[in-house]
Amino acid sequence: GQQLNQSPQSMFIQEGEDVSMNCTSSSIFNTWLWYKQDPGEGPVLLIALYKAGELTSNGRLTAQFGITRKDSFLNISASIPSDVGIYFCAGQLVNNAGNMLTFGGGTRLMVKP
Amino acid sequence: DAGVIQSPRHEVTEMGQEVTLRCKPISGHDYLFWYRQTMMRGLELLIYFNNNVPIDDSGMPEDRFSAKMPNASFSTLKIQPSEPRDSAVYFCASSFGDEQFFGPGTRLTVL
Numbered sequence: 333g334q335q336l337n338q339s340p341q342s343m344f345i346q347e348g349e350d351v352s353m354n355c356t357s358s359s360i361f362n363t364w365l366w367y368k369q370d371p372g373e374g375p376v377l378l379i380a381l382y383k384a385g386e387l388t389s390n391g392r393l394t395a396q397f398g399i400t401r402k403d404s405f406l407n408i409s410a411s412i413p414s415d416v417g418i419y420f421c422a423g424q425l426v427n428n429a430g431n432m433l434t435f436g437g438g439t440r441l442m443v444k445p
Numbered sequence: 446d447a448g449v450i451q452s453p454r455h456e457v458t459e460m461g462q463e464v465t466l467r468c469k470p471i472s473g474h475d476y477l478f479w480y481r482q483t484m485m486r487g488l489e490l491l492i493y494f495n496n497n498v499p500i501d502d503s504g505m506p507e508d509r510f511s512a513k514m515p516n517a518s519f520s521t522l523k524i525q526p527s528e529p530r531d532s533a534v535y536f537c538a539s540s541f542g543d544e545q546f547f548g549p550g551t552r553l554t555v556l
Contacts, residue, residue, distance in 0.1 A: 363543045373549055374449075374536050374550050375488075375547045376547070377545075422545075431493075431495075433490075433543075435487065435488045
């Protein structure tokens with residue numbers, strides 16, 4: 333079953349606004365990944381985080397690996413219409429036997445021009 | 446590299462028919478994953494392989510589903526017989542390390 337709680341489930345914002353979404357879990361993760369899925373396409377990796385406390389930026393995107401290793405957030409600054417899509421967090425559990433990822437339920441982002 | 450390649454992109458079939466989905470992972474990747482995505486259940490891991498060997502198939506819904514990886518550059522997911530509730534988008538992903546790279550998916554509709 334789902335071990336990652338991702339919120340919010342959906343957001344409808346005005347172009348230019350900043351966006352924040354997060355994932356939390358009761359389990360400890362070794363790795364946090366953030367993906368974006370455009371309509372009709374597969375998820376594309378945006379940012380990967382490997383150390384507790386790590387803060388990483390990729391253009392207008394910023395993501396952090398929580399100190400407790402049980403959470404992560406993704407921020408998008410100055411949103412534009414092409415940011416529309418579904419954003420997924422994914423993590424690799426500490427006791428993971430292989431390279432399996434646990435996915436959050438996704439945040440659907442809609443941007444009004 | 447062309448990325449993960451999946452075929453077909455769309456499949457429409459009738460209930461009871463056999464469906465075969467195909468995947469070519471990124472060259473050099475040693476893990477391959479099959480996922481199913483629906484509105485109700487989100488992304489579900491069905492099965493994954495390491496070095497062509499199935500490691501965990503606990504996500505496969507039932508015996509109607511089977512997956513093979515005969516070599517490092519090819520995998521199939523087969524549904525026989527298909528049912529309307531199998532309608533979903535099926536993704537293949539591959540990795541070498543923690544970062545998984547997804548294909549474009551196959552949208553399956555079972556009538």
